[in-house]
Amino acid sequence: MGVQIVAEVSTGNSVQFLIQKTMMQTSNSPASSFRHTIMPSLPQLLSGRILHFAKLSATSSYESHSTEKVKFPKKISRKPDSGSPPRKTQKLNLEVSPHRAVSAVRLMRIELGGAFADLLNEQGKGSGDNEMGYVERTLGFRTRHLEDRDLRLVTEIVGGTIRWRRYLDHLILSLCHDESTFRSMEPLLLQILRIGFYEITKLDMPPYAVVDENVRLAKVALRPGAGNLVNGILRKLIVLKESDSLPAVKVDGDDRQQARGLATLYSHPVWMVRRWTKYFGWDEAIKLMTWNNSSPSFSLRANTGKGLTGADLVSRLKMLKVPHEPSLYLDDFVRIKTGMQNVIQAGLLKEGFCAVQDESAGLVVSIVDPQPGENIIDCCAAPGGKTLFMASCLNGQGTLFAVDINEGRLRILKETAKLHQVIDVISTIHADLRTFSTDKVVEWDKVLLDAPCSGLGVLSKRADLRWNRKQEDMEQLKHLQDELLDSASRLVKPGGVLIYSTCSIDPEENEERIEAFLLSHPEFDIDPVNRYVPEDFVTTRGFYMSNPVKHELDGAFAARLVRSQ
Numbered sequence: 001m002g003v004q005i006v007a008e009v010s011t012g013n014s015v016q017f018l019i020q021k022t023m024m025q026t027s028n029s030p031a032s033s034f035r036h037t038i039m040p041s042l043p044q045l046l047s048g049r050i051l052h053f054a055k056l057s058a059t060s061s062y063e064s065h066s067t068e069k070v071k072f073p074k075k076i077s078r079k080p081d082s083g084s085p086p087r088k089t090q091k092l093n094l095e096v097s098p099h100r101a102v103s104a105v106r107l108m109r110i111e112l113g114g115a116f117a118d119l120l121n122e123q124g125k126g127s128g129d130n131e132m133g134y135v136e137r138t139l140g141f142r143t144r145h146l147e148d149r150d151l152r153l154v155t156e157i158v159g160g161t162i163r164w165r166r167y168l169d170h171l172i173l174s175l176c177h178d179e180s181t182f183r184s185m186e187p188l189l190l191q192i193l194r195i196g197f198y199e200i201t202k203l204d205m206p207p208y209a210v211v212d213e214n215v216r217l218a219k220v221a222l223r224p225g226a227g228n229l230v231n232g233i234l235r236k237l238i239v240l241k242e243s244d245s246l247p248a249v250k251v252d253g254d255d256r257q258q259a260r261g262l263a264t265l266y267s268h269p270v271w272m273v274r275r276w277t278k279y280f281g282w283d284e285a286i287k288l289m290t291w292n293n294s295s296p297s298f299s300l301r302a303n304t305g306k307g308l309t310g311a312d313l314v315s316r317l318k319m320l321k322v323p324h325e326p327s328l329y330l331d332d333f334v335r336i337k338t339g340m341q342n343v344i345q346a347g348l349l350k351e352g353f354c355a356v357q358d359e360s361a362g363l364v365v366s367i368v369d370p371q372p373g374e375n376i377i378d379c380c381a382a383p384g385g386k387t388l389f390m391a392s393c394l395n396g397q398g399t400l401f402a403v404d405i406n407e408g409r410l411r412i413l414k415e416t417a418k419l420h421q422v423i424d425v426i427s428t429i430h431a432d433l434r435t436f437s438t439d440k441v442v443e444w445d446k447v448l449l450d451a452p453c454s455g456l457g458v459l460s461k462r463a464d465l466r467w468n469r470k471q472e473d474m475e476q477l478k479h480l481q482d483e484l485l486d487s488a489s490r491l492v493k494p495g496g497v498l499i500y501s502t503c504s505i506d507p508e509e510n511e512e513r514i515e516a517f518l519l520s521h522p523e524f525d526i527d528p529v530n531r532y533v534p535e536d537f538v539t540t541r542g543f544y545m546s547n548p549v550k551h552e553l554d555g556a557f558a559a560r561l562v563r564s565q
């Protein structure tokens with residue numbers, strides 16, 4: 001059983017690294033469900049295919065391999081291994097650098113398996129074992145185990161390649177003979193090319209070393225012809241880059257065409273660009289996309305529930321030689337840009353010494369302002385980032401109900417609460433808030449609704465989210481947010497407080513939801529958040545808003561509403 005550090009998928013700005021004792025192969029683990037999703041495509045991936053990479057404009061030998069049939073060694077397992085007899089272990093392959101093989105396989109898993117990137121952010125030692133299993137099953141060979149340096153490289157390459165996917169594809173497509181050549185490219189080959197393009201264009205890595213390594217991977221994982229093809233196209237890219245003539249992205253024409261251009265240049269979906277240029281203007285939209293494309297930093301919260309302080313955390317980080325800065329806004333929070341792996345390996349999260357929590361999420365708890373003795377309900381609580389922080393503020397006095405519709409996530413909350421020694425004040429309730437609130441007579445002092453949202457404020461941490469989120473989601477989310485706000489409001493006692501929060505920067509999920517709510521709930525008034533967070537975060541309407549570009553935090557929103565007597 002390996003220890004995985006899981007950054008929860010939809011926690012948004014309270015992205016938490018939760019410790020889950022899980023083997024990626026266990027039947028109910030996210031990885032396993034992923035594997036079952038991906039496996040039907042693996043035979044397709046691994047079985048013989050025709051390459052339609054007919055004529056790349058580069059002059060190289062790969063043209064002659066354009067219709068080569070793919071052959072795979074017979075011993076590759078093509079089925080999920082649940083229940084199947086043990087496979088023969090593959091021979092160790094020392095030709096291919098392990099971080100590259102792992103990166104390619106992870107990228108395929110993310111793309112074919114949906115929202116899975118969080119599992120793949122920063123992983124502790126040991127997780128590589130599972131990863132190696134994937135490499136072996138998918139590529140048909142073993143590599144040596146990942147070392148710390150390899151893990152860092154995987155994080156960098158996978159995160160960056162996902163973020164820049166649209167731009168990289170623009171370059172790859174430009175070097176293909178035609179669009180159908182690009183569209184029909186087999187998934188693994190495409191990932192290898194994306195990695196190479198990312199390393200050359202965005203990481204400025206020594207280009208010929210990049211070519212060499214990616215060619216080797218393509219040859220070993222696919223076939224010699226694929227290696228030749230990668231060789232040709234990457235060399236063509238190098239020539240273009242060195243002569244400063246990379247295929248340009250046009251940002252002109254009508255609004256839609258300009259949005260398409262920006263979307264390619266900054267590698268985001270067109271609908272997001274259109275939305276942001278409409279709401280924030282061009283300059284801000286560009287700054288936001290630039291932020292989303294940068295490597296994220298993380299904040300750690302010292303677990304005061306265990307009697308620890310920010311100073312304790314700082315001295316542990318010093319001992320570990322992890323560069324850090326105290327939070328500008330919150331006691332007991334510390335920011336780190338690098339070194340998360342050291343924190344994980346030293347067991348700081350596993351021991352409940354600290355939690356990974358963005359300051360933007362911590363500030364939402366400041367707005368709730370939990371006081372010992374209060375009766376608080378967290379309506380969408382799992383996996384518990386804010387619940388745990390609130391519980392530690394209660395100092396063992398008061399009650400905190402944690403409701404969530406997702407039983408698995410609620411279980412994680414409970415386990416983490418035990419670890420953090422704040423379980424005594426927490427009661428978990430597995431329920432749909434909409435039905436839970438209809439028959440409740442109990443009325444709470446404070447009700448937090450940290451609503452399910454698009455997560456558009458946390459795209460720098462959630463590298464894959466921009467590609468998974470669809471415009472249609474926004475309408476559904478708005479509807480759900482209205483329903484949940486209505487339900488949560490029923491739980492507030494007269495004179496009590498309702499706090500609505502999201503990890504989105506989208507006005508339609510934030511201010512607009514509150515304005516709509518206030519129209520149909522005249523018994524609630526806005527309580528401006530000035531008393532709880534620095535002025536810099538307060539909007540003209542008295543709401544809380546953290547802006548990634550301005551505050552260098554995740555984007556988040558909160559409104560504090562008081563119910564009249």
Ligand SMILES: C[S@@+](CC[C@H](N)C(=O)[O-])C[C@H]1O[C@@H](n2cnc3c(N)ncnc32)[C@H](O)[C@@H]1O
Nearest residue numbers: 014380381383384385386404405406432433450
């Ligand atoms: C943004 S996440 C909450 C994050 C959490 N507050 C934290 O800080 O870790 C939203 C949560 O709402 C839950 N949820 C969605 N619909 C729900 C419903 N109808 N009733 C209760 N919980 C719901 C999801 O399962 C998810 O865990």
